[in-house]
Amino acid sequence: MFYYLFSYLDQAYDFPGAGVFQYLSFRAALAVITSLTISLLFGKSLIRVLIKKQVGESIRDLGLDGQIEKKGTPTMGGIIILGAVLIPTVLFSKLDNTYVLLMLFTTVWLGAIGLLDDYIKVFRKDKKGLAGKFKILGQVTLGLVVGSVMYFNDSVVIREKIPTEVAITQGIDLGDTRSNFEEETVRSTKTTIPFFKNNEFEYSMLISWIGKNAYKYAYLIFIPIIILIIMAVSNGANLTDGIDGLATGTSAIIGSTLGILAWVSGNIVFANYLNIMYIPNLGELTIFISAFVGACIGFLWYNSYPAQVFMGDTGSLAIGGIIAVFAIIIRKELLIPILCGIFLVENFSVILQVGYFKYTRKRFGVGKRVFRMSPLHHHYQVLGYSEPKIVQRFLIVGIMLAILTIITLKLR
Numbered sequence: 001m002f003y004y005l006f007s008y009l010d011q012a013y014d015f016p017g018a019g020v021f022q023y024l025s026f027r028a029a030l031a032v033i034t035s036l037t038i039s040l041l042f043g044k045s046l047i048r049v050l051i052k053k054q055v056g057e058s059i060r061d062l063g064l065d066g067q068i069e070k071k072g073t074p075t076m077g078g079i080i081i082l083g084a085v086l087i088p089t090v091l092f093s094k095l096d097n098t099y100v101l102l103m104l105f106t107t108v109w110l111g112a113i114g115l116l117d118d119y120i121k122v123f124r125k126d127k128k129g130l131a132g133k134f135k136i137l138g139q140v141t142l143g144l145v146v147g148s149v150m151y152f153n154d155s156v157v158i159r160e161k162i163p164t165e166v167a168i169t170q171g172i173d174l175g176d177t178r179s180n181f182e183e184e185t186v187r188s189t190k191t192t193i194p195f196f197k198n199n200e201f202e203y204s205m206l207i208s209w210i211g212k213n214a215y216k217y218a219y220l221i222f223i224p225i226i227i228l229i230i231m232a233v234s235n236g237a238n239l240t241d242g243i244d245g246l247a248t249g250t251s252a253i254i255g256s257t258l259g260i261l262a263w264v265s266g267n268i269v270f271a272n273y274l275n276i277m278y279i280p281n282l283g284e285l286t287i288f289i290s291a292f293v294g295a296c297i298g299f300l301w302y303n304s305y306p307a308q309v310f311m312g313d314t315g316s317l318a319i320g321g322i323i324a325v326f327a328i329i330i331r332k333e334l335l336i337p338i339l340c341g342i343f344l345v346e347n348f349s350v351i352l353q354v355g356y357f358k359y360t361r362k363r364f365g366v367g368k369r370v371f372r373m374s375p376l377h378h379h380y381q382v383l384g385y386s387e388p389k390i391v392q393r394f395l396i397v398g399i400m401l402a403i404l405t406i407i408t409l410k411l412r
Contacts, residue, residue: 039298
């Protein structure tokens with residue numbers, strides 16, 4: 001919104017300073033500041049309202065230290081995150097950008113599903129909340145939309161690299177900052193695959209047995225994979241939101257890393273230097289991800305131990321979906337197992353715990369457990385570790401995974 005306003009002022013009236021809105025770095029900085037301000041100011045007011053309305057968390061007694069004290073803590077605080085993401089994005093980004101619109105849709109869609117789930121739990125007093133099948137339906141619908149836009153929309157394109165042999169034949173200097181890429185943009189289902197020299201993977205290769213026209217049917221494999229990624233990461237974030245500050249802090253680290261990846265992938269000079277995929281018009285997403293990181297950090301102000309507010313499914317489903325869709329858009333979704341390692345381990349711990357319990361009960365008549373309790377963070381609580389220590393150590397691991405993710409740009 002402000003981008004268009006100040007662009008008009010700059011062009012029509014040569015308004016002093018208006019031209020600075022052309023710079024992504026400036027608008028990204030404004031998005032962070034605005035997001036933090038909204039989180040801190042709006043968050044405090046919302047917490048008061050939630051307390052007044054008695055929108056408290058219903059705590060199931062698991063016998064964990066300090067758990068009962070959390071009973072009555074306001075929930076549905078994810079509204080703070082949603083507002084702090086959406087408002088700066090609308091104010092400072094180009095709203096005709098397909099990628100930005102897709103991220104706004106993702107935020108609103110999953111935020112609405114999470115809000116409905118929290119509403120049923122809090123106001124209808126139904127601890128089960130929204131039926132799982134409806135959550136899954138919502139995630140599948142989002143996956144269909146994202147996958148379809150990424151595959152069929154004409155504005156979702158990449159610039160292919162010029163093969164070395166072609167460059168030599170045509171006398172092209174690959175040392176030039178721009179000549180490493182073709183002039184024409186193309187629609188493609190290519191993505192980045194880590195640790196390989198030629199680090200691009202074409203999804204149509206998975207159905208190469210079809211024949212020469214396999215690329216025409218790539219959507220048959222591409223869209224289902226997108227759906228699975230969104231479901232996995234969204235549910236992983238939901239499971240990680242079990243102790244104060246863990247999901248929020250982890251998401252801030254992941255968001256910062258995705259912002260770096262989006263910046264270099266959307267800049268032709270950096271993409272050429274790092275020898276990675278160049279995606280035109282992607283840089284605008286740095287505005288969105290800056291707002292997201294600011295929202296997570298701002299919410300952490302109130303969500304750190306002891307939490308004054310919980311995000312609920314309103315926040316956890318949304319932040320998981322945002323991370324998944326953002327990674328898909330910048331074509332770094334195959335880096336998710338590394339970058340979102342915390343979410344992955346939390347997911348896996350629940351699957352392993354439930355699977356092993358059912359197996360041993362069927363085999364031996366008595367169910368056995370791999371962990372004292374799942375998700376994994378509860379296992380450490382049972383072992384006697386305090387919440388702040390668990391969160392801090394998980395975040396340290398998250399930072400290590402983020403660094404590893406970034407160095408995969410060169411580690412091949």
